[in-house]
Amino acid sequence: MTKRYLKEHNINFEEHNINQEPKYLDMLKEQGFQSVPVVMPENSDPIVGFRPDSLKELAN
Template sequence: MQNVTVYTKNNCIQCLMTKKTLTQYGISYSEKNVENDADALTFLKDKGYQSVPVVFSEDMEPVKGFRPDLLAKLSKAI
């Protein structure tokens, strides 16, 4: 199974909806909260991202923001 990582922050509705949608599609993921993990924040900034959520997977380009359409494609790629 591929690795899916979701970068989030506290009190983020888009992050919550992204995680809910991944769960709905049966996609297991690991979560990195940029407010609790300085290395995760540095990683995202180094990649050029300024907001969350960002979903990284092995089979697709990163998904920025709450994009249920792209999350659906991710579920088919797994």
């Protein structure tokens, strides 16, 4: 749902699939994340899970 939201609102993103690229799973674990998706905007805190309220701010 997060990916769909980003696409529908024309928010550019780079996707890393933890199943195809396990190094990203390790990176997320090292940073303390316990669930996905994790959206890491450049100028704000990470967004964990489907959070349309937080994702909306990226569209502005």
